[in-house]
Amino acid sequence: MKFNKWVLPWAKRTGKAEQNMETKEDDTKVFARIKRANAAQPAMALVVVAGPDCGREFLLAPMNVKIGRQAQNHIRLKDAKVSREHAVLQYQAKKKDFSA
Secondary structure, three states: OOOOOOEOOOOOOOOOEOOOEEOOOOOOEEOOOEOOOOOOOOOEEEEOOOOOOOOOEEEEOOOOEEEEOOOOOOEEOOOOOOOOOOEEEEEEOOOOEEEO
16 A cells, blocks of 8 residues: 555554563464554544545545545545545544544
8 A cells, every 4th residue: 555645654652562472382472563652543544435446545644635636636546537626624623523
């Protein structure tokens, strides 16, 4: 999956490392990832459910997001049924939510 500069590709990170654990049956060691505290988790994602872009997922940054076929849009879709400047998701900072 490709991410552009408007997409947040990182999962939430807490800054605490979990301890290593070892199972008794087969001596398999399980290691937890060390998590960083400064990366933000996206509040929402946009998933395309039909058309040529079906299955693509876009993690939304807390900002207004333009959607359409033009290269200048934050989310560019290939579907001919989508207009060049199809929609804008407006981010509402007080509600931490998007509206169309």
